[in-house]
Amino acid sequence: MRSITLTAIEGIPMVNAGDDLVRLLADGIDRSELRPQDRDILVVCQKIISKAEGRVVNLGDIEPSEFAKNLAKRWEKDPRAVELVLRQTSRIVRNDRGVIIVETGPGWVCANAGVDESNSLSDDRAILLPVDPDASAARIRAGLMKRYGADMAVLVTDTFGRPWRDGLTEICLGIAGMNPILDLRGTTDLGGRELHHTVVAVADELAAAAGLLMEKAAGVPAVLVRGYTYQPFDGSAKVLIRPAEADLFR
Amino acid sequence: MRSITLTAIEGIPMVNAGDDLVRLLADGIDRSELRPQDRDILVVCQKIISKAEGRVVNLGDIEPSEFAKNLAKRWEKDPRAVELVLRQTSRIVRNDRGVIIVETGPGWVCANAGVDESNSLSDDRAILLPVDPDASAARIRAGLMKRYGADMAVLVTDTFGRPWRDGLTEICLGIAGMNPILDLRGTTDLGGRELHHTVVAVADELAAAAGLLMEKAAGVPAVLVRGYTYQPFDGSAKVLIRPAEADLFR
Numbered sequence: 001m002r003s004i005t006l007t008a009i010e011g012i013p014m015v016n017a018g019d020d021l022v023r024l025l026a027d028g029i030d031r032s033e034l035r036p037q038d039r040d041i042l043v044v045c046q047k048i049i050s051k052a053e054g055r056v057v058n059l060g061d062i063e064p065s066e067f068a069k070n071l072a073k074r075w076e077k078d079p080r081a082v083e084l085v086l087r088q089t090s091r092i093v094r095n096d097r098g099v100i101i102v103e104t105g106p107g108w109v110c111a112n113a114g115v116d117e118s119n120s121l122s123d124d125r126a127i128l129l130p131v132d133p134d135a136s137a138a139r140i141r142a143g144l145m146k147r148y149g150a151d152m153a154v155l156v157t158d159t160f161g162r163p164w165r166d167g168l169t170e171i172c173l174g175i176a177g178m179n180p181i182l183d184l185r186g187t188t189d190l191g192g193r194e195l196h197h198t199v200v201a202v203a204d205e206l207a208a209a210a211g212l213l214m215e216k217a218a219g220v221p222a223v224l225v226r227g228y229t230y231q232p233f234d235g236s237a238k239v240l241i242r243p244a245e246a247d248l249f250r
Numbered sequence: 251m252r253s254i255t256l257t258a259i260e261g262i263p264m265v266n267a268g269d270d271l272v273r274l275l276a277d278g279i280d281r282s283e284l285r286p287q288d289r290d291i292l293v294v295c296q297k298i299i300s301k302a303e304g305r306v307v308n309l310g311d312i313e314p315s316e317f318a319k320n321l322a323k324r325w326e327k328d329p330r331a332v333e334l335v336l337r338q339t340s341r342i343v344r345n346d347r348g349v350i351i352v353e354t355g356p357g358w359v360c361a362n363a364g365v366d367e368s369n370s371l372s373d374d375r376a377i378l379l380p381v382d383p384d385a386s387a388a389r390i391r392a393g394l395m396k397r398y399g400a401d402m403a404v405l406v407t408d409t410f411g412r413p414w415r416d417g418l419t420e421i422c423l424g425i426a427g428m429n430p431i432l433d434l435r436g437t438t439d440l441g442g443r444e445l446h447h448t449v450v451a452v453a454d455e456l457a458a459a460a461g462l463l464m465e466k467a468a469g470v471p472a473v474l475v476r477g478y479t480y481q482p483f484d485g486s487a488k489v490l491i492r493p494a495e496a497d498l499f500r
Contacts, residue, residue: 001257001258001260001283002257002258002260003257003463004255004256004459004462005253005254005255005256006254006255006459007251007253008251008252008253010251032251094498094499096498097498101498108414109415162412162413163412163413163492163497163498163499163500164358164359164412164492164499164500165421165451165454165490165491165492166431166449166489166490166491166492167450167451167454168448168449168450168451169450169454169455170455171415180417198409199416199417200409200418200419201415201416201417201418201419202417202462204415205419205458205461206462208419208454208455208458208459209256209458211450212254212452212455212459212478213253213254215432215434215450220252240415240417241414241416242414242416247413247414248344248346248347248349249344249413249414249499250413250414
């Protein structure tokens with residue numbers, strides 16, 4: 001009987017810049033009475049990582065550009081928040097009806113460059129994405145492996161919208177220790193026919209699964225996944241980015 | 251300790267038109283030694299539903315239109331397969347580089363109108379989506395509730411690509427018994443700030459979670475989810491369709 005268990009890591013306090021995130025996460029894991037083991041996956045939402053890494057910006061410190069002021073006026077937004085979005089942006093994919101969909105420096109396409117004004121410490125602060133979510137994942141992974149002696153993987157996630165379908169889902173932004181993609185090309189289906197197009201974004205499926213336990217206000221910033229057999233991997237979550245030249249919607 | 255368990259329902263034989271799907275699924279559940287209980291969710295991939303409902307088409311029976319022939323020639327495809335896609339299509343969203351992204355009659359936006367040429371019975375057959383995935387879900391739910399006396403929910407899923415991100419993920423196409431959306435608007439975040447934009451597509455997150463166990467060739471067409479507290483709901487999975495007028499990418 002193949003099964004996967006997702007467990008909410010609860011009781012993690014408000015995180016501040018410089019906090020030892022590995023210790024906070026491990027304390028949460030210990031409270032859950034799970035004993036991490038080889039092949040476990042810890043899924044961590046980017047927000048507590050960004051906070052620990054000091055990626056919190058006081059909007060009062062932001063001087064908006066003329067362009068940011070123009071956009072803000074047109075769409076009735078805070079020009080300082082728009083400026084913050086533009087500073088994380090390398091390309092505007094779509095800008096209409098108050099929505100700004102952008103390509104961030106690393107290539108992720110999302111609304112508002114992932115800048116988050118909810119769940120921050122006060123109304124005048126906003127949280128940026130981690131500078132390098134793969135590196136964040138790798139640091140957490142190294143810390144957990146040292147503490148538990150188990151060969152684990154770590155995912156860093158955020159909550160994104162998507163075209164065509166309503167509602168947000170949790171997606172993968174950074175990874176350490178596992179392949180975010182399961183490539184089934186060259187294998188055969190049940191009828192013996194070769195599967196030509198089947199590349200599964202398993203890291204996004206894991207993120208979404210964890211998202212079920214990460215409902216915003218519930219104080220669950222991490223989820224331990226047990227039972228999913230991943231492929232070991234040294235690379236980046238950026239393999240999940242569809243190259244612009246292969247993307248019909250950029 | 252909040253946790254969710256996903257269990258693969260294995261050993262379900264090749265499904266044919268007219269098969270009693272509830273019985274096949276229930277036999278699989280029984281083999282897994284799970285005893286279904288209130289609040290369980292059964293996630294079922296559309297393919298076995300389409301087969302049971304006779305949505306398998308012999309391409310030899312399809313007479314392609316002139317437009318289908320034109321498209322097929324331009325992109326080196328089988329004109330009969332293109333014709334089959336067009337017959338499920340109410341709008342072509344994008345047609346470039348051999349990809350046809352369409353809006354289906356019910357409003358789902360996806361590649362090839364969900365027509366599937368893999369995992370069918372032979373090379374000359376293709377599988378269409380169920381006519382009404384909500385109704386399919388409702389029939390399975392009613393059958394399972396009768397057999398087990400448990401108040402369950404049922405999701406019907408398919409494997410879709412998406413813009414911007416590589417790889418496929420499992421998404422929800424039909425639902426019975428639960429709300430596919432978790433609407434957190436009006437609730438407050440950890441800092442006491444109201445969440446304005448947080449509508450979570452939990453049915454897609456559940457589908458993706460189940461997708462982790464549904465790898466194409468492994469013969470897992472269904473997954474039982476236990477431990478997710480859903481909201482009872484009588485409506486359709488179509489609430490997951492972003493209305494065209496609110497969609498910047500249609």
